[in-house]
Amino acid sequence: MTAGSPVVGSPESPDADDPETPPIEVRDLVVSFGDVPVVSGVDLRVERGSLVGLVGPNGAGKTTVLRAIKGTLSPDAGAVRLDGDDADSLSAREAGRRVASVPQETSLAFDFRVRQVVEMGRTPHLGRFDGHGPDDERAVREAMDAAGVARFADRAITEVSGGERQRVLLARALAQATPSLLLDEPTASLDVNHAVRTLELVRDLVDDGRAALAAIHDLDVAARYCDEIVVLADGGVRAAGPPAEVLTADALRDAFDAEAFVGESPATGTPTVTAFDATDGGEANNGAEPDDETDPRRVHVVGRGRPAGRAVARVAAAGHAVSVGVVPEGDAVAGVAADADATAVTAPPFAAVPDERRAEAVALAREADVTVAVGEVGRVEPRTATGGETEANAAVLAASDRVARIGGDGDRFGDDELLDAVRETDGPDTSDR
Amino acid sequence: MSAWTRSTKWSAALAATLGLTVVVSAAIGPVRIPPAEVVKAVLNALVVPAGIETTSQGVGPLTLPGVDLAYRSPFAFPVDRVHQQIVVGVRLPRILMAALVGFALAAAGTVMQGFFRNPMADPSIIGVSSGAAVGAVAFIVFPVALSATLTLPLVGAVDVGISYGAGVSLFAFVGSLAAAFGVYAIATRHGRTPVATLLLAGVAVQTFLGAVISYLQLQAGESLRRIVAWLMGHLSGAAWSDVAVTAVVVPPLFGVLLVYARDLNVMLLGEEEAQGLGIAVERTKRILLAASALITAAGVAFAGIIGFVGLIVPHMLRLVVGPDHRVLLPSAALAGGSFLVAADTLARAGSTELPVGVVTAAVGAPFFVYLLVTREVDEL
Numbered sequence: 001m002t003a004g005s006p007v008v009g010s011p012e013s014p015d016a017d018d019p020e021t022p023p024i025e026v027r028d029l030v031v032s033f034g035d036v037p038v039v040s041g042v043d044l045r046v047e048r049g050s051l052v053g054l055v056g057p058n059g060a061g062k063t064t065v066l067r068a069i070k071g072t073l074s075p076d077a078g079a080v081r082l083d084g085d086d087a088d089s090l091s092a093r094e095a096g097r098r099v100a101s102v103p104q105e106t107s108l109a110f111d112f113r114v115r116q117v118v119e120m121g122r123t124p125h126l127g128r129f130d131g132h133g134p135d136d137e138r139a140v141r142e143a144m145d146a147a148g149v150a151r152f153a154d155r156a157i158t159e160v161s162g163g164e165r166q167r168v169l170l171a172r173a174l175a176q177a178t179p180s181l182l183l184d185e186p187t188a189s190l191d192v193n194h195a196v197r198t199l200e201l202v203r204d205l206v207d208d209g210r211a212a213l214a215a216i217h218d219l220d221v222a223a224r225y226c227d228e229i230v231v232l233a234d235g236g237v238r239a240a241g242p243p244a245e246v247l248t249a250d251a252l253r254d255a256f257d258a259e260a261f262v263g264e265s266p267a268t269g270t271p272t273v274t275a276f277d278a279t280d281g282g283e284a285n286n287g288a289e290p291d292d293e294t295d296p297r298r299v300h301v302v303g304r305g306r307p308a309g310r311a312v313a314r315v316a317a318a319g320h321a322v323s324v325g326v327v328p329e330g331d332a333v334a335g336v337a338a339d340a341d342a343t344a345v346t347a348p349p350f351a352a353v354p355d356e357r358r359a360e361a362v363a364l365a366r367e368a369d370v371t372v373a374v375g376e377v378g379r380v381e382p383r384t385a386t387g388g389e390t391e392a393n394a395a396v397l398a399a400s401d402r403v404a405r406i407g408g409d410g411d412r413f414g415d416d417e418l419l420d421a422v423r424e425t426d427g428p429d430t431s432d433r
Numbered sequence: 434m435s436a437w438t439r440s441t442k443w444s445a446a447l448a449a450t451l452g453l454t455v456v457v458s459a460a461i462g463p464v465r466i467p468p469a470e471v472v473k474a475v476l477n478a479l480v481v482p483a484g485i486e487t488t489s490q491g492v493g494p495l496t497l498p499g500v501d502l503a504y505r506s507p508f509a510f511p512v513d514r515v516h517q518q519i520v521v522g523v524r525l526p527r528i529l530m531a532a533l534v535g536f537a538l539a540a541a542g543t544v545m546q547g548f549f550r551n552p553m554a555d556p557s558i559i560g561v562s563s564g565a566a567v568g569a570v571a572f573i574v575f576p577v578a579l580s581a582t583l584t585l586p587l588v589g590a591v592d593v594g595i596s597y598g599a600g601v602s603l604f605a606f607v608g609s610l611a612a613a614f615g616v617y618a619i620a621t622r623h624g625r626t627p628v629a630t631l632l633l634a635g636v637a638v639q640t641f642l643g644a645v646i647s648y649l650q651l652q653a654g655e656s657l658r659r660i661v662a663w664l665m666g667h668l669s670g671a672a673w674s675d676v677a678v679t680a681v682v683v684p685p686l687f688g689v690l691l692v693y694a695r696d697l698n699v700m701l702l703g704e705e706e707a708q709g710l711g712i713a714v715e716r717t718k719r720i721l722l723a724a725s726a727l728i729t730a731a732g733v734a735f736a737g738i739i740g741f742v743g744l745i746v747p748h749m750l751r752l753v754v755g756p757d758h759r760v761l762l763p764s765a766a767l768a769g770g771s772f773l774v775a776a777d778t779l780a781r782a783g784s785t786e787l788p789v790g791v792v793t794a795a796v797g798a799p800f801f802v803y804l805l806v807t808r809e810v811d812e813l
Contacts, residue, residue: 070705072709091713093713096710096711103705107550107702107703110550110552110756111756112701112755120698123699124710126695131435131436132435176710
């Protein structure tokens with residue numbers, strides 16, 4: 001056990017002594033429902049003091065993996081090990097002392113008090129006729145305090161809200177005092193405040209030495225709290241590793257069939273994912289498969305501020321190679337370009353654009369299949385008084401073979417308009433390389 | 434206060450209520466006997482072992498030494514001999530039978546409601562009652578002699594067999610267990626018994642057995658009246674021997690159910706969660722099903738089909754003591770005993786005796802409607 005005060009009653013693991021044995025280890029797991037393989041060949045390890053996020057599209061097999069670890073379904077092949085022991089060889093009671101799980105919902109039909117439900121978490125620690133001893137009382141009290149359910153401990157479980165019920169289930173799992181925690185969408189029905197508090201609590205428990213595996217839909221949340229992310233898709237592991245390495249536009253396109261832009265959250269500094277409907281821009285993409293990656297274009301974006309940033313993000317998410325410029329240093333679009341790994345030509349604000357920067361931007365625009373002019377930039381006549389950037393960008397547009405102007409009307413434009421512009425300006429009649 | 438402590442307190446209070454109900458019930462009848470005299474008569478009938486006697490018994494040509502317990506009656510209150518006979522010989526066996534049957538049905542009903550996570554479940558849900566009815570009706574329609582005279586070496590001719598009434602009970606008991614096992618077998622695949630499948634299998638088997646019962650009634654002829662009486666539930670004609678058999682069967686089964694009371698609480702969370710909390714779900718389900726089927730069978734084998742006790746009583750008690758089965762199960766069982774004793778007293782108190790099943794349904798159904806209308810049922 002770690003020094004310092006644990007958040008909730010320390011895990012009462014039978015062999016938590018060997019630090020080398022991972023609390024949860026899954027090897028080459030195969031699960032089928034009938035003839036339909038749901039999970040095939042999944043490997044994962046959750047170490048002590050590590051929170052692993054299981055992400056993936058609906059139907060990827062996240063819940064199935066959790067159920068196999070819990071022991072509620074038996075794998076067709078492969079092994080689940082809890083603290084080094086094969087889960088098959090453990091009694092339900094023994095398994096219940098090693099892994100606690102927080103389900104998405106509970107089907108409790110009778111009006112048990114919240115306290116009674118939390119007390120049920122002590123079941124694997126009690127003999128058939130044992131009453132609750134002081135240890136049990138303490139574990140229950142601490143679990144209720146930690147999960148923030150003590151306030152309504154005497155209300156009926158059928159009378160509390162969905163979010164409160166989810167916290168009761170968390171409290172129950174905490175009362176179980178196991179070295180490992182499984183969470184299935186722990187924040188699905190929580191408001192922002194309680195979602196954050198719940199994950200902070202799980203984070204604290206993990207920092208305290210527990211192992212946790214959580215199926216999480218919200219990629220931003222997963223990126224923010226998890227030490228490691230495992231991306232499941234089509235029943236297999238597509239990627240695994242630290243969030244910043246795993247959550248990339250390519251990996252997400254691959255796993256989710258969605259166009260995504262991965263940026264860095266200004267508030268937390270962790271990756272933040274914005275997904276787009278891959279079927280946007282239907283006309284140009286007439287009848288094509290949603291995941292048809294309309295052959296990537298070189299796109300140069302001219303403009304500034306948030307509208308141009310949004311255009312860069314969307315075009316990058318659609319799989320096109322993007323460059324930007326000329327933009328003032330520190331402009332919003334420069335940040336987005338950095339997240340999108342796009343080349344950005346910047347210049348000091350309120351000053352004339354240095355010649356070499358202007359030449360660089362012009363070269364990029366010339367190479368590009370299409371140059372997108374966002375907002376006013378395409379319309380305003382260059383006036384010397386406005387500084388060098390506008391005038392430089394006029395030169396950039398002039399150098400482009402094809403220019404698409406969007407968002408001229410108060411900087412507003414739709415994703416369809418943008419993507420159609422990118423595709424249509426390079427119609428089928430023009431040269432394919 | 435721990436659950437078992439609460440359980441003990443409620444059980445003590447409800448056991449006292451049951452005792453009071455029994456005494457009051459024994460006082461009521463064509464001959465009114467003051468409750469104080471009932472208590473005295475019952476105490477007079479009590480015996481305690483007093484010592485050991487050796488006897489010698491002649492069996493055939495041999496003389497076997499035997500050991501018998503000698504009994505002694507610790508009380509000798511002055512009680513009218515006729516009253517003594519009415520209370521102990523006539524009323525008490527019937528009343529105790531009612532208490533045992535009510536106890537068994539309410540216990541099984543409580544467990545089934547928890548097991549199916551459905552407040553509308555009752556003991557008959559897995560086909561136990563229909564099976565008992567088919568067994569009993571078949572025996573009534575086609576009585577078979579269950580007696581034989583065996584000639585044993587050394588001993589000579591010995592008559593073995595059971596009476597007609599015991600034959601009905603035996604067939605009912607076997608029929609109920611066969612039906613319950615059939616339902617279980619239909620619903621079980623690969624060692625797992627999903628609760629929803631079990632429920633539907635129960636409905637299917639009950640419907641089929643209902644058809645069999647109707648057919649047998651058509652074939653019944655003269656014995657139709659007896660069939661109808663059995664199907665409506667009855668406690669008249671209970672003898673001390675019937676009480677003794679039921680009293681031996683019911684308490685141990687109730688003990689088994691009580692041992693699993695906490696597991697049943699956890700099972701209410703859903704089977705997956707129960708599994709995660711260390712309950713061996715499939716094994717627990719098998720034990721609960723078997724014990725409930727047996728305890729119900731023991732109840733209905735003698736008394737026929739008595740509805741509503743197993744449905745209403747667990748409901749009422751859940752409103753009073755809450756859903757924790759460690760408290761609810763003994764409370765509901767004891768209250769079920771009191772309820773059926775009271776209902777049977779009503780059934781025999783009028784000028785014409787009614788089948789007790791008619792009384793329980795007539796009292797139970799309006800009460801159930803009351804629960805529905807006041808929305809208490811929704812919240813269970």
